[in-house]
Amino acid sequence: MDPALIRELKLLLGPANVLSQKEDLLLYEFDGSVEKARPEVVVFPHTTEHVSRIVRLAAKYQVPVVGRGAGTGLSGGALARRGGVMIVFARMNRILKLDLENRRAVVQPGVVNLDITRAVEHAGLYFAPDPSSQKACTVGGNVAENSGGPHTLAYGLTTNHIAALELVLPDGEIIRISSHHGDAPGYDLCGLFVGSEGTLALVTEITVKLSRKAEAVKTLLVIFDAVGDASRTVAEMTARGITPAACEMLDGWTLRVVEDYIHAGFPRDSAAVLLIEAEGLREAAQSQAAAIEEICNSNHAREVRTARDEHEREVLWKGRRNAFGALGRLAPSNYVLDGVIPRSKLPEALEQIHETGKKFGFEIGNMFHAGDGNLHPIVLYDQRDTEQFKRAIAAAEEIIRMCISMGGALTGEHGVGMEKNELMPLLFTDADFDLMRRIHDAFNPDSSLNPGKIFPLSKGCGEIRVRKSVQSAGPRP
């Protein structure tokens, strides 16, 4: 990287906001995924104007730019695949405005997801998207990846909770899209930019919609002696039109790992548990919980436990939310897959995942958003063992292919990033890519923003045009 660019960045931001030493950069070559790529310089802007000027400088020196929040993403979306400048939004972390009456909050992208809820819960409001990493992940990252979480089942992904955005385009232009209310005439640009994985623009300000907390919540922990019974319960619930606020599943292997570490009260000898939440008016939550319990019982549930108070509810959720920490005790690395299937195919899908595990020599755990068919099979492996890593990747690919063959999707909430871009042709034709590429080029014509993501790089599908100068810059993954 041209030292002159680093000098100019330090001049703009102050030396404390620019990292360029190798040992500093190492921290930024990972995110939550299995991928790895090192930026050449990391910068911490404080204002939108900073971001705009950083982007202009990067353009002047013809190096790529990638945005990053907390780096908790699971598809390599915030990795600098082609090196260049990484913009970390950690210091743009202010809540700029709370408009409780109209249920809006205007925030900078580096605000931590849960901090929005903390700022508004006194008024009975909250920010609905709840990724498992919500204590750490930033709203900017949520917007880029269109993140989901357990309660996506009832309340939708991040895209359903964004009213307006301020963007910085790759040429440095600052532009606001949509309106505070979120209902401006014209194309639904927020719908396009949310979930575009940082490949179209950088987001510097976000107007989020706040939701009202439900009057009553019923949290059920349902214990099963057979995985099939648990998955049939979910399929039957869906088919009967019962949509709880959340419906999470942990299979026997996973719940034992979690129980040993967290002691959430999961019976170690059970084959699966469902964590189900019914929300709404007291009367509605009550009757939904009763209907759910009836379905569970008719599918041979061993036991249905209901949290009696907020504390018991927290304990039940603790097992789910902190489960990844538990997995970390078993193997140096875990690969959390993210695929979606129609919910009617859930029993069949879990059986096939089990078979895939056997074929590749892994015990594959399942801890996932069963209610919306969003699978998260977990493959434990040792990344230092190249052969094992390759097998893990092959097993993952087989599972994702299974999702597609069942009429599902490549990713339900983690994004494509550099994890699944080569699998995109499983779903999309050349015509689909042509249009997506034209959209990409309409905003990011030189691929200077987050290059190497979403679109397959392999022959036939073609990387989006990458300038020679960009290609030659920086290390290759």
Add this chain to the structure above:
Amino acid sequence: MNTAADLSARLEQLLGSGRVRASEPALREFAIAGRAPAAVLKPHAAEEVSEIVSFAVAEKLAVVACGSRSKLELGMPAERYDLALDMTDLRQIAHYDPGDLTVSVDAGMRLSELAKALATKNQYLPLAVPCSGTSTVGGAIASGIDSALRQQYGTARDFLIGAEFVDGTGKQCKSGGRVVKNVTGYDLHKLLIGSLGTLGVITRLNFRTFPLPEMRSAHLAVFPTMEGALNFHAALLNSGLPFSNLELFDSQFSALLSASVNKLGSSTPQSLATAGWRVFASFEGSAAVLDRITHEIQKLAGRAQAERSETLDLQRTQIMSEALREAFEWLRRAAPTVALLRIVLPEIKSRGVASLLNLLQPSPLRAAFVLRACNVAYLVLLAENEDAQSIAALGREVSELFSQVETKNGCATLLHAPLWLKERMNVWGAKRADFPLMQRVKQAFDPQYIFSPGRFVGGI
């Protein structure tokens, strides 16, 4: 230059003779703002749509895709209009997985037919749009017209999970998928919602479906003043009670609504007949849920000193809900000359609403106002005849409303107006800061500008 006869001969060669109509009456049927196309084409498969669009690209012909043609007047009339695409032969359910609550349906299928098919599995699509008897699924999405169930279910973007369409290069493309949770690739299908056919020809749409509500009920309250009604409206919103629809309207709107209810059935709620401001709230769920909501509303209505407070039985609930769903339809026909504005304000305060309505005083025109779910208001101006005084008043008032709304950081659009007013005003209001990005989207989807050119925001 091709003559019209030559053009239809070549199109017949492409599609077969039964699929091309060029007779005078057929063309007149598809006219928009007095302009007829050169040919009406009726494809019966997405592949044919693709062939037609490719042909149009090569020949530089402008294409307008149509469903039931109930909302073709939305936006500006297309600047060029050569081919009308009658999509009503694409009318199958391509895939329905009731166990997954998802359905994939051809764009030309009527919403009412889809509703019938879903009802056999006790499900439905909460897209309560006007002209629902004839509207096609594709038209409902492309028009982006407001759904009367938005308060509870959101807009189409909240349950449209994927789409197939032909883009402006003639290629068949898709976005999203058939599962309820999906972040694979750009969400291009969201751009199609409300795009008025300017990005592509929608051929198929995938939705999340919902269980039919167990029971429905509604409540109607009358207040002597606007402030009283707005306070009650705010109290309902802050109560946390789940409403499927929530509308607040003045006595003029009430009179028009009453007339429309009378057409639908004989049981007009008594509270519609008197003067004053009204708040209508509908809700759904089990008997216990309805009881609870009814009880809470009555309490709030008492506290807000409602002049009348009436819980509606199922039949009246249904008739009122239908009539409100069709508001766009009967409002635009409520007088010989009508201007119907859709206004979105960043916040609803009585002062804001009052200042809008004060603009219209004194006026030779009748005006009616309704605040629909989610801060969307409809304001309609009615002229009994197009005399000079009415024309002048209509032009002046619409223009004042636009500027007033825009200074309040709101947005206004003209949903319906006589052509002269549309041409004078531009129905979309002032261009917003993000307009250049919309142009880029248009250029990417439709590089030759063949889809309904000039119809959309800023002349897109």
